[in-house]
Each structure stands twice: as structure tokens, then as C-alpha cells.
Amino acid sequence: MLARIFALSVAITVLGLTPVVAAPPTFQAGEDAYVALHFAEARAAYQAAAVAGAPRDRAESLRQLGVMAWRIDGRPGDAERYFRDAIATGVDISETQAEFARFLSSQKRFDDASNAADAALAGAGTPSDRHVALHACAIAVLDRLDGVRIGDQSPSDVQRLRHVREAMRLVSAAPPMPLDLSEDLLEVALRLDDGPLALAAWLSYAREGAESGKWATAAQKLRAALPAWRPGASPEVRRDVFEGLRISQFFALAALAANDDRFAGNDAFLKAPNVQETLAYATLLKDMQVVTNDYYRDIANKRGDNKAWRQMLIGIAQAFWAKLNFGGAVPAFSPDAFMREIRSRFGGVINVGDTGGVENMHFGHVFIDDQHAVDQYGRHAVLRLIVLDRMVSNGYESWVWDGRQAHGGWSNDEGIFQVRPRYADGPLKSWERLTDPAQRAEIENEVRLLSAGDDEIARADPASFLPGLSLRLRWSGLNALADNLRKAGFAGTELKRRFMLDLSRITLDSSIFAHEGRHALDKIYVKDAKLESEELEFRAKLSEVAFSESPRLSFGSIFNPNTGDATSPHGRANKRIDQGLVAWMDAHRSEIAGLDPGRPLLPQFDKLSDDQMRSAMRSMDPWAPH
Numbered sequence: 001m002l003a004r005i006f007a008l009s010v011a012i013t014v015l016g017l018t019p020v021v022a023a024p025p026t027f028q029a030g031e032d033a034y035v036a037l038h039f040a041e042a043r044a045a046y047q048a049a050a051v052a053g054a055p056r057d058r059a060e061s062l063r064q065l066g067v068m069a070w071r072i073d074g075r076p077g078d079a080e081r082y083f084r085d086a087i088a089t090g091v092d093i094s095e096t097q098a099e100f101a102r103f104l105s106s107q108k109r110f111d112d113a114s115n116a117a118d119a120a121l122a123g124a125g126t127p128s129d130r131h132v133a134l135h136a137c138a139i140a141v142l143d144r145l146d147g148v149r150i151g152d153q154s155p156s157d158v159q160r161l162r163h164v165r166e167a168m169r170l171v172s173a174a175p176p177m178p179l180d181l182s183e184d185l186l187e188v189a190l191r192l193d194d195g196p197l198a199l200a201a202w203l204s205y206a207r208e209g210a211e212s213g214k215w216a217t218a219a220q221k222l223r224a225a226l227p228a229w230r231p232g233a234s235p236e237v238r239r240d241v242f243e244g245l246r247i248s249q250f251f252a253l254a255a256l257a258a259n260d261d262r263f264a265g266n267d268a269f270l271k272a273p274n275v276q277e278t279l280a281y282a283t284l285l286k287d288m289q290v291v292t293n294d295y296y297r298d299i300a301n302k303r304g305d306n307k308a309w310r311q312m313l314i315g316i317a318q319a320f321w322a323k324l325n326f327g328g329a330v331p332a333f334s335p336d337a338f339m340r341e342i343r344s345r346f347g348g349v350i351n352v353g354d355t356g357g358v359e360n361m362h363f364g365h366v367f368i369d370d371q372h373a374v375d376q377y378g379r380h381a382v383l384r385l386i387v388l389d390r391m392v393s394n395g396y397e398s399w400v401w402d403g404r405q406a407h408g409g410w411s412n413d414e415g416i417f418q419v420r421p422r423y424a425d426g427p428l429k430s431w432e433r434l435t436d437p438a439q440r441a442e443i444e445n446e447v448r449l450l451s452a453g454d455d456e457i458a459r460a461d462p463a464s465f466l467p468g469l470s471l472r473l474r475w476s477g478l479n480a481l482a483d484n485l486r487k488a489g490f491a492g493t494e495l496k497r498r499f500m501l502d503l504s505r506i507t508l509d510s511s512i513f514a515h516e517g518r519h520a521l522d523k524i525y526v527k528d529a530k531l532e533s534e535e536l537e538f539r540a541k542l543s544e545v546a547f548s549e550s551p552r553l554s555f556g557s558i559f560n561p562n563t564g565d566a567t568s569p570h571g572r573a574n575k576r577i578d579q580g581l582v583a584w585m586d587a588h589r590s591e592i593a594g595l596d597p598g599r600p601l602l603p604q605f606d607k608l609s610d611d612q613m614r615s616a617m618r619s620m621d622p623w624a625p626h
Helices: 002-015 027-035 041-054 055-072 076-088 093-105 110-122 127-142 155-167 177-193 194-209 211-229 235-247 250-259 266-271 273-300 308-320 335-346 398-400 427-435 437-451 452-460 467-488 494-524 532-545 568-585 602-605 610-618
Strands: 348-355 358-374 381-393 409-412 413-421
Touching: 027 041, 027 055, 041 055, 055 093, 055 235, 055 273, 076 093, 093 110, 093 127, 093 452, 110 127, 110 494, 127 155, 127 177, 127 427, 127 602, 155 177, 177 194, 177 250, 177 381, 194 211, 194 494, 211 235, 211 358, 211 532, 235 250, 235 266, 235 532, 250 273, 266 273, 273 335, 273 381, 308 335, 308 467, 335 348, 335 358, 358 398, 381 398, 381 494, 413 494, 427 467, 427 568, 437 467, 437 610, 452 467, 452 602, 467 602, 494 532, 532 568, 568 602, 568 610
Parallel strands: 381 413
Antiparallel strands: 348 358, 358 381, 409 413
């Protein structure tokens, strides 16, 4: 056998051929299959990479095999073995320990979970790693205390809570924090009677909601009451804390405050109708989430029974219905009546239906309900944007993806629905990339590497997707936003807060009010012809940039890898836009500062000023004056 192999090797050499060496299996191959919901294929790819991949691929694949064994397969023994094998690789320890802690908390092994979370924190090398580790530290303690009243916490419970508070000290001193850490710290602070910290955590979560929208009333109550939250505080303090948490839809924490029997008159307080309803609603949310996540797990294993799931939801809703105060006889229950009542009383929005061929549920609570006027080229429409937060379920795919990505929203006759947690922390991640030296250096190196290949791509096709340009344009836009705020005098945590708020506003104005607004305008004003999907997307993308406060931050859906994809209306529209931009640049060469005539045009698009970018987009719009 060895002689035959050697002979083949010699023959290849004599013929002048190079033996084909198979590329090592990668973690990304498993991720691609997993996101596509091909679990058997994903598992096989992860297993191959865990055996023969590069060190990081091995660690990441073993970790994800552990997550799959735990969350999808229901095999905790296998999950623990995978996690321990991933840790033994010595690579990517922080993230693996954090996932291990999350698993151990789900198994109610809270001491082990806390140890794993502490190890994750000790090994964290980036702000993102620290955030994940801190969340793992918090849930290891808070899951242990689920259902435990504040007055019943043991001295060891209090010590654990203090440990989490101390671990979070650095990030809590520079708000806003990520949503999950803000919520974690809010409960930790309430349980430690640290009212000022609880207020800071709530404000970190609420952000723009503290100033306007459904939560503004809650902000008024909590700003007054939370600083006084401590043993011996008046019943009025507890009442206002409860109300503020209820109005801002932290129903489980409102129940925690309501059940705090250290306050005078606690029995009478618990009997108040709105308190009774809130306690019942907090239970309903928890029960619905449990049965829905179990149902999603069954779908992943091809045994999901949507009829049985619906019946369980209806049973939970009926039990809750009997606890509502109608001021008289309880009316007959129906699913529609139930959804109307939770919308009017609690801000709850439920949408049960088919997504991607799977019956699932989107259930959140109204954070913002905004009527917004859209005016483009002398045409007018009104958009209704309903932003949902405090999600109970964001659909089956979001549950499966487990943080990789998630459903961002939907639209119907009522308006445009946006899922806030999908977007809220994006500006924070952008801020960290700008201000963390290691992340900044990594991105700027990636910009250089990708940009170096753009000219070659453009020579082959002048209107191709250019990865360097795409990254470079957004990076310059983020830096310009931060620089402009610094020039305006902002610094420290206020600079961070304003950057996040401004980036959120710019993104919302561009992607929702300009883009979706153009769809609404086309629906109203284009009556003589039915526009195809490609044309609709083409026009909306033009508006998305033409009416943007910061065009450099608004090309993400246009300078996109799907450019030229013949099967996608978005891809075809992007190709048309790229072709139009090249034509505009060619016609305006003398007006573009620093343009190199020897290079392809599109890789130099970022030399255009903001006004030139807007003009280039308007040049393609049939509504724009020419």
C-alpha cells in the first residue's frame, strides 16, 4: 500500500501537477448551515471542525456543539462534555466559560455557574467579552433567586449580589450599558436596596424612552422614588417604584417590588386591583415564554405540534382572564378579546402566524408609538412606527439563532413594527469599536486589507460590490459623527450617550422614515402603473440616502454583498444604483476633490462630499427635479 501511494506521488511530480490539499473544516461552515436551520448539516460541520479545524475553529465548534446538545437536543450530559472539551483547547476561553455558565444556570447548578462566569470574566479581553461574562455572572445569581422575596434573601445571597454589583462597577460607571446588563443591574440594585444604582440602570435601559413615549411617565415616578428605595422607606416609595416598573413593562420586577413584605400595609397593597392584575400578568408572561420555547425546541427536532401549543397558550390566557378586574361581571373569553385587553392594559402586542413556514409567536410591548410625517419631493404621507420592547418571544428563528441575528420587525395595515432589542445595542457596539484601541486597530487593519482589493474588483466590473468601500464608508461616517459631537463640546459619558442617541436617530430616519416612507408614498401617488419589487426597492433606497442626515451611514443596504443577485429585488436594485453612481461620478469628474483619473471610479466614491452623495442618488430618482 505504501509503495502504491509513493508511486502516485512520483507520477504527480513528474507530470508537474500540484496535489490538491483539502482545506481544513471550519466553524463558519457549521454556522452557515445552522443559521439556515439545517441542523444535521451544521452538527456534522461542527464535528468535523472540532476534530480537524484550526485551534479557534475547534474551540468554537465544540462550544456550539455544547449549545446544540443543551438547547435543541436536550442532552445535558453531552453538552457538558462538549463545553469542557472546548475549555480544554485553551482558546476562546472567556466566551466558552460564559456559555458554560449559561448552561449550568439552566440546570440549576448555580454555584458551578457562578464559578464558570467568574472564569469568563477573568479571561475577557474585549468589551464585548466582558459584557457577555458579566451577563453570565448576573444570571447565575438572579436565576437562583427567581421567586425569592427581597426580605427572604440569605446573607450568602446578598454577598453574591454584591459580587455582581462590584463586577459591574466599571461598565455601570459609563452608561448606557447593553440592554441585558442594564436589566440585570436593575434587579441586582433593587435586591440590594441600592435605589440610586437602580435608577441609573433603568435609565441605561430606557435611553430615549425616559424622555418621550410610553415610558416618560415611568421616568418621572422612578426619578422621584428610586433614590429613596431602602429599608424603612415609606409605602408611597414602594407604590411609585411599583408603578414606574409596571408602566415601563418590567412586570417581573414590579411583582418583586409588590411582594416586598418589608413595607407597612403590604397585605392591603397586594389586594389592589392593578397590583393583582400585574402579578397575574407577570405569571402569564413567564408561562407563555416557557411553553413557547419548549414548542420551538420541538420544532427544531421536527416534532412541533402547533395545535397543542396554541391550546396551551389559550389555557394560560383563560386562566389569566379570570383574574382581570372588569368592574363587574367577567365577559366571555376569546383570543381576540384577550389580545385587546393586554394591549390596552399592559401595552402587549401578540402576533401569532407563519414565519418561514413555521407557526410561531411575536409578543412584545409598545415602547414607542409614533406618527411621523414623510415629505419627499412635494409628496406627503404619514407613517405609524410602533417600536416593541420587553419581548416575550421574537419568533422561532430568533430563538434558534440565539443572538446571532433576529427578526427586526414587520409591517401591516396598522403600521411598521420594529423590535427594539434587535437594534438598540448596535450604536453601543459602534461606540466600542471606535473607542477601544484593540477593536479600532482591528477594524482599521480590515479596512486597509479589504480596500486594497477594491480596484481589481472594479476593473472586472465597474459596478460590483466593493467590501473595502462598504466598510470604509461606514467607518468614516461613525468617526465623523463622534468628531462632530466632540467639536460641539461633548465629552465622557455624555459624549457616549449622545453618540448612541444620534446614531439611533440617523439610522431610524434613514432606514424607516425615508426608506419605508418612500414605499408609502409610492403606494399613494403611483396609481397609473404597478411598480415591480425591484423598482420599489430602487426608489426607496434612493430616498434612504437622499434624505439622510449622514449619507455615509446610510449605504449599508446598498453597498451590500447581494449586489447583482438576479434572484433578489434588493440585489438588482443595488446593481442599478451602483451603475448610476459610476455614471454620475464620470459626468462630474472635475467636481470630485482628489479623484485619481487612473483608478476605477466606484472605489473612490468616499471622496464625494455628503451633498454630492445626495445629488448622485437624486439624479436617478424620477421624482427629483433635474
